[in-house]
Amino acid sequence: MSWRRKVSMRGLALDVIGALLVLAGIGLVATTARSLLNYRAVAGLHGGEVVDLGTNSPPSGGQHGAMARVVGTPTVVEAPRDPDFNLLVDTPVLVRHVEMFQWREVRVGGRAHYELDWVDHLLDASRFEQPQGHANPTRFPIDGKQFDAGLVRLGGFALGPELLHAIPGTQRVTPDPAALPANLAASFSRYQDYLVTSARPGDPRLGDVRVSWNEVPLQQLTVVGRVDGDRLVPATDAADGRGFVVQVGDVPVLDIFPDLPVPPEFVLSWRILSVLLASLGAFMLLAARRNRHDPLLALGLGALVVGIVASVLWVGDDTLTMFGWLALTLLGLLLTGWRLHRAR
Template sequence: MDLRKGISMRGLALNMTGALLVLAGVGLVAMTSRGLLNYRAAATRHGGEVMNLGIDAQPQAGQHGYMVRLVGTPTVVEAPHDPEFNLRVNTPVLVRHVEMFQWREVRIGDGVHYELDWVDRLLDASRFKEPAGHANPTSFPIGGKQFDAGLVQMGGFKLGPVLVQALPGSQRVTPDPKSLPENLVASFSRHQDYLVTSASPGDPRLGDVRVSWDEVPLQQVTVVGRLDGDQLVAATDAADGKGYDVQVGDVPVLDMFPDLPVPPESVMSERLLAVLLAVLGAFLLLSTQRNQRDVLLALGLGGLAVGIVASVLWIGGDTRTLCGWLAVALLSLLLTVWRLRRHR
């Protein structure tokens, strides 16, 4: 009786352990799949799951249409040019600022006073409380403007216009009066980082103009965008209405898009572990059935359990992954049927 009881308890323990291992395998693949699906669903808001290309990567076959993360320092191949001032700068974006020395109205409480200052827009003196004696010019002789580089690259990829304009940072450009066209040499002189029309730059007069330029510095940046051939562009179909991001330095994707959940790591390893747990559980369950220790049958049953659960979870998700799990389930089913027929 004690021997039979011991055998019965051993069988019960094996059955419970086997069942728990099968459930652990199914649960692990379900958790991994759900985590990956949640991550991809969130990533779709920004254009899709991001492929990490790393630093100064080169185009590879099969990357077209993917969202990618690229790190590097932009290279300006065709520099922007301000033709009116004959200024060319090795920068992705060059911005010209124009200011005029004008009267401006300053209100402090109920008091009003007027002072001359540099302003980057026309001030209509007719709207002043006391317009007499504070008349301003009626137009700017030249306007501000932005000039984008004709071609900017990172690694082996060209940056689209939207991404070029999104490159961060700004620093002042020191103009060279010697490069001025002949028609402007008599009008402008350099004062600090400006070109000014003032006869006495330290003592400007009403209507004097000063021009300055800012450039986007060449620095390491991280760019996320969609690959269109060898060009990196914005994903116009992204739900966030942007479809790209650019930040200074080597920035991880999760820092660029804080709303993304943390994706599961070592996905392939977890999938293999899930199958192995289910196979081991099935083997233990089979071993209590008349000592039927058939490894191939256990492999078929474990793979079938995990494959069916994973296939159901991936319905409506990634087609390639769904087909892969369906193949695992089908092969496991065929293996199970074959082994069961052999036993009969």
């Protein structure tokens, strides 16, 4: 094989390898961008990308407006109190239930039967098939209510009311008759986990009232919400219509949002590698076509090509990232122009 033919074959090989490396750099930056954009698009349905703050993390600068995942057991700073019964409980949410012993109509085989039972709302006896002899009281002497803690913290974050109400689980509270105000102590006595007005609690009569309370237990939680100063609140602009999640235990983000793709890792490293691949390809193309071995010119061309492609991909999605790639493109253009000018 002649010397000229060997040189020609070597140049062709460098051309092919160089072009493939440039395309590999472009493909790598495009694949990384698509993966990140897809992740952000799905995350946006739930309020945005989630910053994983881990266990009992305090707020810090730069987090405002971001979605955050925090794990820990809530701390009740200002406990809820039922002022009517003077009941104070260390819980995020305290609920008072009130029931009255009333007649209720039960239909069996098309026939109406009547029995006395505890019911948490008024039953209108006038609507019974046989109202005579089954009259019920016309009002409750006291109503059921919900009492929220004044302040509950998870790590260093205060939980908004929507997040408090979403905490799962409930358990019965044992009341303390000794704490009752004087006006209620004369009417109520404790029976099991209730306060009742029955003279004989085991044998209640029509119109007797019983009151009970349920609390939300303190347990390890995983909370995802929007950071608003030192508070976690719902993301009101979330497309899923919820904008927050509260689950029991230490739950990973990908288990909380199963539709979320796996976020790309080592994004910065892949971006740097894409520029280096394109630059290496440009170096080989220059060596094959112009017999030039100028690493700085090749680096400028690699940054210019990859920067242009990446800038276009980020248009309309992330202005900051787009301007970052435009800055790299400009640097690549300046470096290329400087090396070409020096070559002349």
